[in-house]
Amino acid sequence: MNIPKNLKYTSSHEWVRIEGNTVFIGITDYAQEHLGEIVFVELPEVNDEVTKGAPLAVVESVKAAADVYAPLSGTVSEVNEALLDNPELVNQDPYENWIVTLEISNPAEIEDLLDPAEYEKVCEQEE
């Protein structure tokens, strides 16, 4: 299981890459592996405002639909439209193929994210 050291995580299996006030968000290798082949991605609209913990996007495999929750509060600045026609990109490289970017509104929330070692423990407990 691949858990890059340079990212932050949530217990609901999102990863977060922080670049100043902009954060890139996707689902982890563990999440894509457990979902199986992804066949559909539903994206939010640019400029949608989201609060931490609220549904942000939906990733669907043949067997299940999984909500992607906002790891941080903010405004959607970009959505990865390549996933609309090629949702399988999330399986192929879940860390390269981010789902949305947010301009975050409350940087203090970053403190609540998990570091890679903490996230690895979450995954181990779920196995």
Added chain:
Amino acid sequence: MKKTPLYDLHLAAGGKIIDFGGWALPVEYEGILKEHETVRSAAGLFDVSHMGEILVQGPDAEKFLQKMLTNDISTMQDYQVYYTLMCYPDGGVVDDLIVYRYKPDHYLLVVNAANTAKDFAWLKEHEEGQVIVTDVSEQYAQLALQGPLAQTILQALTATNLNEVKFFRFLPGLTVSGIPALVSRTGYTGEDGFELYVEPAKAPELWQAILAEGQKHGLKPIGLGARDTLRFEAALPLYGHELSPEITPLEAGLGMFVKLNKADFIGKEALAKQKAEGVPRKLVGFEMIERGLPRSEYEVQKNGKSIGHVTTGGLAPSLKKNVGLALIESQYAQEGETIEIVIRKNNPQARIIPKPFYQKRYKKT
């Protein structure tokens, strides 16, 4: 969870095990979409040992089954297989099943795993005359070998000419790779293929022998995930989705398996009445016009008014389209009609299309 005799082999082959109605079974090995394609283009081997088997024997067996089942059992020949429904008096479905006739006083019913206990109790409750009903599920493991190359693979393992096993026929005494098996030309994928019933202790050996022979033809083990997408594309009903105590066979479009001209059977009166009056709901196929992935239980609307629900939906892998089956009010059930599928906060449009989505490729001659 209950385990089939093949459980250890599924684990060794990398099967992702899930709890399927109390059974530990593989949902996939290498991926549902890949496995789906394997069955459509070559052949796949399924462990369906969870299915229930009920033996009905005795001089009054035919008469008893005529009362319990909707199809006309009296027209069956020896070694023939019928698909049929078993209904409640109100026309709702107890189960859908296949019947194997050995002789007029000897039948084997193959029923949905999750319904085995319920079906057995229902049959026992209505037992009359000289009939013995026995749950023999523990005596059988069941494998399904499905796909255009199924016959080529199986033929290499048996001396019996498989052309003798015609569509919806069976032979009880085949020897496959030295193992005695009941073999029928039946299945649940829309492809040609066979189902094999064997003694549980012999199942692992048979499984491995078929996989070894089939390897050069591209045969692979297939999980329950692809079993579902395969049957869905072929619009084969799944109990709990297209059929239930609240859905009649006529609503589900299975009228050809309900013989209203035969003598009395449980549900006949209600079904005859429904046929005469017209069914209130119909099962239709639809494809998405707007973006959305339809799933079971999603509401269906017409101009904002609820008219039914999706029974099964998703990606049809062979068509690369998002399609579904829906049970909707009959007045909206015309081909070409647009409907809306309620998906979270969106109501994307869909269009009613003919079913099945995938033309079945049975070998019927």
